[in-house]
Amino acid sequence: MKLITTLLMLTLVAGCAEEPGEPATPEDAMPEDASLILINARVYTLNWDEPELDGTVMPGAPRDAGGWYPDAQAIVIRGGEILFVGSSVDAMQFQGDSTQVINLAGGTVIPGLVDSHTHVFGLGALLDQVNLVGVETEEEAVERIVERAKSLPKGEWIVGRGWDEGAWANRYPDKALLTAKVPDHPVFMDSLHGFAGWGNQMALDEAGITAESIVPVGGEMRLGTDGEPNGLFLNEAVQMLSSAVPEPSRETLAKHVLLGLRQMAADGYTAVHEAGLDSRQMSVLEELEAADKLPVRVYAMLSLRDEELIREWIGKGPDTDADSMLVTRTVKAYYDGALGSRGARLLYDYADKPGHRGVSGDDYGFNEALNAEAMKAGFQIAIHAIGDAGNREALEILEAVFEEDPATAANRHRIEHAQVITPADIPRLGRLGIIASMEPPHAMEDKAWAEERLGPERILGAYAWRSLRETDARLTFNSDNPGSDHNIFYGLHAAITRQDKDGQPEGGWYPDQRMTVEEAVRAYTAWSAYASFREDETGIIEPGRWADLTVMNIDPFVVAGQGPGRLLDAQILMTIVGGKVAHKRGQ
Numbered sequence: 001m002k003l004i005t006t007l008l009m010l011t012l013v014a015g016c017a018e019e020p021g022e023p024a025t026p027e028d029a030m031p032e033d034a035s036l037i038l039i040n041a042r043v044y045t046l047n048w049d050e051p052e053l054d055g056t057v058m059p060g061a062p063r064d065a066g067g068w069y070p071d072a073q074a075i076v077i078r079g080g081e082i083l084f085v086g087s088s089v090d091a092m093q094f095q096g097d098s099t100q101v102i103n104l105a106g107g108t109v110i111p112g113l114v115d116s117h118t119h120v121f122g123l124g125a126l127l128d129q130v131n132l133v134g135v136e137t138e139e140e141a142v143e144r145i146v147e148r149a150k151s152l153p154k155g156e157w158i159v160g161r162g163w164d165e166g167a168w169a170n171r172y173p174d175k176a177l178l179t180a181k182v183p184d185h186p187v188f189m190d191s192l193h194g195f196a197g198w199g200n201q202m203a204l205d206e207a208g209i210t211a212e213s214i215v216p217v218g219g220e221m222r223l224g225t226d227g228e229p230n231g232l233f234l235n236e237a238v239q240m241l242s243s244a245v246p247e248p249s250r251e252t253l254a255k256h257v258l259l260g261l262r263q264m265a266a267d268g269y270t271a272v273h274e275a276g277l278d279s280r281q282m283s284v285l286e287e288l289e290a291a292d293k294l295p296v297r298v299y300a301m302l303s304l305r306d307e308e309l310i311r312e313w314i315g316k317g318p319d320t321d322a323d324s325m326l327v328t329r330t331v332k333a334y335y336d337g338a339l340g341s342r343g344a345r346l347l348y349d350y351a352d353k354p355g356h357r358g359v360s361g362d363d364y365g366f367n368e369a370l371n372a373e374a375m376k377a378g379f380q381i382a383i384h385a386i387g388d389a390g391n392r393e394a395l396e397i398l399e400a401v402f403e404e405d406p407a408t409a410a411n412r413h414r415i416e417h418a419q420v421i422t423p424a425d426i427p428r429l430g431r432l433g434i435i436a437s438m439e440p441p442h443a444m445e446d447k448a449w450a451e452e453r454l455g456p457e458r459i460l461g462a463y464a465w466r467s468l469r470e471t472d473a474r475l476t477f478n479s480d481n482p483g484s485d486h487n488i489f490y491g492l493h494a495a496i497t498r499q500d501k502d503g504q505p506e507g508g509w510y511p512d513q514r515m516t517v518e519e520a521v522r523a524y525t526a527w528s529a530y531a532s533f534r535e536d537e538t539g540i541i542e543p544g545r546w547a548d549l550t551v552m553n554i555d556p557f558v559v560a561g562q563g564p565g566r567l568l569d570a571q572i573l574m575t576i577v578g579g580k581v582a583h584k585r586g587q
Contacts, residue, residue: 032078032083032094033078033094033095033096033097033098033099034076034077034078034083034084034094034095034096034099035077035078035079035098035099035100035579036076036077036099036100036101036102036547036576036579036581037074037075037076037077037091037092037094037095037099037100037101037102038074038075038076038077038091038102038104038109038549038551039073039074039088039091039092039101039102039103039104040073040074040088040103040104040105040106041070041072041073041074041075041104041106041107041108041109041551042070042073042106042107042108042109042555043070043071043072043073043074043075043085043108043109043541044062044068044070044071044108044109044110044521044541044557045071045072045085045111045540045541045542046110046111046521046522046525046526046539046540046541047071047540047541047542048060048061048062048071049061050522050526051516051518051519053469053470053471053472054470055466055469055515055516055518055519057516057518061518067557067558067561068517068555068557068558068561070108070555072085072086072087072541073086073087073088073091074086074087074088074090074091075091075109075541075547075549076091076094077547077576077579078094078579079547079579080546080547080578080579080580081543081544081545081546081547081579082541082542082543082544082545082546082547083543084543085541085542085543102574104551104573104574107551107552107553107573107574108551108552108553108554108555108556109541109549109550109551110521110525110541110549110550110552110556111525111526111529111538111539111540111541111548111549111550112269112270112271112525112538112546112548112549112550112575112576112577113268113269113270113271113488113524113525113550114269114270114271114272114273114476114524114525114528114529114532114538114539115264115269115271115272115273115478115479115481115486115524115528116272116273116299116437116476116477116478116528116531116532117273117275117382117416117437117439117478117479117480118260118264118272118273118274118275118478118479118480118481118486119274119275119276119480119481119482119483120257120260120261120264120272120274120298120481121253121256121257121260121274121281122161122194122260122481122482123259123260123263123264123481123482123486124255124256124257124258124259124260124261124263125159125161125248125256126161126162126482127256127259127260127263128255128256128259129159129160129161130144130145130148130158130159130160130161130189131144131160131161131162132144132160132161132162132163132189133161133162133192133482133485134162135162135163136167138171138173138177139177141160141163141173141189142177142178142181142182143181144160145158145160145178145181145182145187145189146181146182148160149182149184149185152185154184154185155184155185155186156185157185157186157187157188157203157206157245157246158182158185158186158187158188159187159188159189159190159245160187160188160189160190161189161190161191161192161482162190162191162192162482163189163191163192163198164191164192164340164445165191165192165193165195165196165234165338165340165341166192166193166338166339166340166341166445166446166449167340167445167448167449168196169340169341169342169449172196172198172222172232173198173231173232174198174222174224174230174231174232175198175199175200175201175204175229175230175231175232176230176231178198178199178200178231179200179201179202179231182200182202183200183201183202184202185200185202186199186200186202186203186205186206186244187199187200187202187203188203188241188242188244188245190238190242191238191341192482192483192484193338193340193341193480193483194238194483195234195235195238195337195338195340195341195343196232196233196234196235196238196341197232197233197237197238197241197242198231198232198233199231199233199241200231201231203231203241203244204229204231204241206244207240207241207243207244208244209221209229209240209241210228210229211223211227211228211229213229213240215237215240216236216237216239216240217236217359217362217363218235218236218337218343218359218363218364218365219233219234219235219236219237219238219239219240220233220234220235220237221233221237221240222234234341234342234343235337235338235341235343235359235364236337236359236363236364236365247280250280250283250284253280253281253284254284254287254288257281257284257285257288258288258293258295261294261295261296261298262295262583264296264486265295265296265575265577265582265583266572266575266583267486267487267488267572267575268488268550268551268552268572268575268583269296269486269488269550269575270296270297270538270548270549270550270575270576270577270582271296271297271298271299271528271532271538271548271577272296272297272298272299273299273301273330273478273528273531273532274298274299274300274301275301275332275382275416275480276301276302276303276305276332276334277300277301277302277303277306277309277332278303278305278306278309279306279308279309282300282302282309282328285298285300285326286326288326289324289325289326292325294325294326295577295582295583296575296577296582297325297326297327297548297577298325298326298327299327299329299330299532300326300327300328300329300330301330301331301332301382302328302330302331302332302379303331303332304331304332304333304334304366304367304370304371304374305334305365305367307367307370310331310370310373310374311370313328313331313374313377313379314373314374314377314379317377317378318330318377318378318379318380322532322533322534322536322537323537327532329378329379329380329533330379330380330381330382330414331371331374331379331380331381331382332382332384332416333366333367333371333381333382333383333384334364334365334366334383334384335360335361335364335366335383335384335385335390335393335394335397336358336359336360336361336364336384336385336386336387336389336390337358337359337360337364337386338386339386339387339419339420339446339450339453339454340446340449340453342356342358342453343358343359343364343386344358344386344387344390344419344420345357345358345359345360345361345386345387345389345390345393346358346387346388346389346390346420346454346458347387347388347389347392347422348458350453350454351452351453351454351455351458352452352453357387357389358387358389358390360387360389360390360393361393368397371383371397372401372404375398375401375405375408375411375413376401376405376408378411379411380411380412380413380414380533381398381411381413381414382413382414382415382416382437383397383398383413383414383415383416384416384417385415385416385417385418385419386417386419386420387419387420388420388421388422388425388458388461391415391418391419391420391421391422391425392421392422392425394415395415395425395428395429395432395434398413398432398434399428399432402432409432409433410433412433412435412530412531412533413433413434413435414434414435414436414437414476414531415429415434415435415436415437416437417437417438417439417442417480418436418437418438418468419438419442419462419463420454420458420461420462421461421462421464421468422458422461423460423461423467426461426464426467426468426471426473427471429468429471429473430468430471430472430473430474431471431472433474434473434474435473435474435475435476435530435531436465436468436473436474436475436476437475437476437478437531438463438465438468438475438476438477438478439477439478439479439480439484439491440465440477440491440492440494440495440515440520441479441484441485441490441491441494442463442480442484443462443463443494443498443509444494444498444499444500444501444509445484445500446463447500447505447509450462450463459510460510463510463513464513465495465513465514465515466512466513466514466515467513469515469519474527474530474531475519475523475527476523476527476528476530476531477491477495477520477523477524477527477528478524478528479491488524488550488552488572489552489556489567489568489569489570490567490568491520491524492517492520492521492524492556492560492567493564493565493567493568495514495515495519495520495523496514496515496516496517496520496560496564496567497514497564497565498510498511498513498514501568503565517556517557517560517561518557521556521557522539525539526539526540527539546578547576547578547579548576548577548578549574549575549576550572550574550575550576551572551573551574551575551576552570552571552572552573553570553571553572553573554566554567554570556570571585572585573585
């Protein structure tokens, strides 16, 4: 039977394009029965030298005068590892009686996608709650709450998320319309990035919020003309309202994280870096891992704000294994707020709000002493820093610990977002070995108002992917979902073109900061693997590595050169995690 199948494959492949290169297996390798074989694919292994810092393709990459071409046709998987990479004909030698063979019919395979900054609990909650993403007006947002209220008993909380605090910053809503339309349910409406919250009067009453309520340092509670809270809270003050929402049960938390992880698998991701977990969320993830229920790999980033959790892990030390579906070796810290809500800490006043520079450090709940303890205990630190002052101070905090304890410098610390950096500080990331963890979609979503906040000079150091890379800083790309759309084709398109989903602006927004298609793909795969200490296990397709693979219906390398707008219409066909099909389109 195996011989017949191989002969059939010889006939099938004869009609395909010429084999792109030599088989990626030793000549003396003996065939072994495979668990899964992928054939007739366009495989980009990324198993060639990385591009120059300016994006120039290195010799040995599968690219010629005609453009990019795949460097393999087939992948053989045995258990959770890649066994062989090469031609479809040679791959069929590994077929056994129980081998599953999938003909990808020209689909493109790249190393498994990694979203290196996610909030999958929030993504799952968004899928389960009132989705306000993309809502453009207060009236539309309120109507969505009205619709949800129709199906709930009076007095039950309604939670929504996703209205854009950056785009709405000059027309923030208040409680009036929401209270009038939904008087019988307490309502909390979290913003897109979590730096603004909005509620009705019943929610304020449930939270016990009055004009005399103490506002946390680094927060703002807006007041109406009557001197009473108007229902809008910014930055650290959001917790005044959000803390009144009943905590979800463990069952609900498990439901939400599985909804989020399954959505990530459906969208091509084989791993996520979950940014800012508290004790309850960690407990749920640990339980799901023990029950073998995690559909994709989770790289856990513990919230520095949960001191009890951090001290527990400092006592245990970070995970040193890479193989588990749940690995914990990072601490996530918030240093400043968001640019959209004017919470990001700037070196000079906001261009559109003189006298205001945002909040940071102790004023934003950053525990510098605990952060240093975690670093000295061997943890990777991921500091949320948005503004140029926030980034400078975060770098200084890390560098001070490096000087005190040089061993801490080896732990691949990260700046999450690295959104606005003054030119003098850009080279410091590469020099200090700090990873810039950035979101291409943020630039496209923020461009409508970012220059108003920063002015024409500071904007040149914002979302500066190319500038950072040219100074030898390591990059990893991600979505910060559910704050931004995690669709990989949107992410690649934003990185390559610096244009939004409508193809605007023509020529790209500050196009000198664009990435090449190779860099963009690596930033979501191999470079993200490095950011989680997994560059020896994944990020490249070659024998001996994890069988974590993403299959799509377009060739991004080719499409980027011919018409990158077509990326936005592409689809994920299959996601393979540890040799198992975690998602297949249509099933």
